[in-house]
Amino acid sequence: MKNILCIIVCLLAINVHSQNIEIGVSGALGMSSLNFKSLNDDKPSFGIGNNYGLDVAFLLSKQLSFRTGVNFATYKSSVNIDRHNTRFELIPLPPGLQEYGEKFHIIADYSNYEELYEAFFIRIPIMIQYQTGSPFYLAAGVMVGLPLNSFSQINADQLVTKGYSDYTMQEYENMPVHGFSTYPNIKTGSELDLGISISAALEAGFKWKIKNGMSLYTGIFADYGLNNIRKGDSMKESVILNEEESTFTHNSILHSQSDGKALTDKVQPVMFGVRLRVSK
Numbered sequence: 001m002k003n004i005l006c007i008i009v010c011l012l013a014i015n016v017h018s019q020n021i022e023i024g025v026s027g028a029l030g031m032s033s034l035n036f037k038s039l040n041d042d043k044p045s046f047g048i049g050n051n052y053g054l055d056v057a058f059l060l061s062k063q064l065s066f067r068t069g070v071n072f073a074t075y076k077s078s079v080n081i082d083r084h085n086t087r088f089e090l091i092p093l094p095p096g097l098q099e100y101g102e103k104f105h106i107i108a109d110y111s112n113y114e115e116l117y118e119a120f121f122i123r124i125p126i127m128i129q130y131q132t133g134s135p136f137y138l139a140a141g142v143m144v145g146l147p148l149n150s151f152s153q154i155n156a157d158q159l160v161t162k163g164y165s166d167y168t169m170q171e172y173e174n175m176p177v178h179g180f181s182t183y184p185n186i187k188t189g190s191e192l193d194l195g196i197s198i199s200a201a202l203e204a205g206f207k208w209k210i211k212n213g214m215s216l217y218t219g220i221f222a223d224y225g226l227n228n229i230r231k232g233d234s235m236k237e238s239v240i241l242n243e244e245e246s247t248f249t250h251n252s253i254l255h256s257q258s259d260g261k262a263l264t265d266k267v268q269p270v271m272f273g274v275r276l277r278v279s280k
Helices: 002-015 095-100
Strands: 021-035 045-059 064-089 104-131 136-165 170-172 182-191 197-209 215-225 239-242 247-250 268-279
Touching (some): 021 215, 045 104, 045 268, 064 268, 104 197, 104 239
Antiparallel strands (some): 064 104, 136 170, 136 182, 215 268, 239 247
């Protein structure tokens, strides 16, 4: 990513006074998602996404140009699950549960579970644009994204936790001291650990000549993630009991497991919508 930024800066320095370069600003609005599929085939819903930044086009001929720049992108999406159930082994086993056997599981059952996702990226477009004899243009390439910050908001009507001993083959409930109880109105946040994204990028639209040698581009675009951007652990427990405070830490389903299986497959950013660009 640093190498790409250095290349862009060098090209700008060399060509800033050239007639074969267009520099402009752009803004885009559309639908976005951190796309994934869960073990139970739950899929996220699209949210409002946007991106804006600096665009640079190096004119290779009357019809072809190389486009790059830097933009700031926001992805939003959500997932709703009526009943979200997870099960995982409790390691290490707390002293108060050792009498029930050496192997103990936690069963966590959420009602009306919802996660809201928001992720921020700095992105570098690397695209080739073709301009026909008419105002129509078509651009294609890749978008390289560097994650800035990302998090999920977890909401649920209630969480019911139980224990299960492989030794006694019994479930244990209504034991709040061990975290086995009913907890209403779950509202908490969880950070996401995401990595660099590589997305296929496509854009098409029209170029309009306006005053003072400036051009207005109006188009539609679509970016689709090609790689798994989940960087962190995908095998965490969905809930972790803080015994000293009798509270829970809740982890996003993007980083959680149930019975030793990751709750979600690969995570891919997706965005599509309309884009405006003014260049000179």
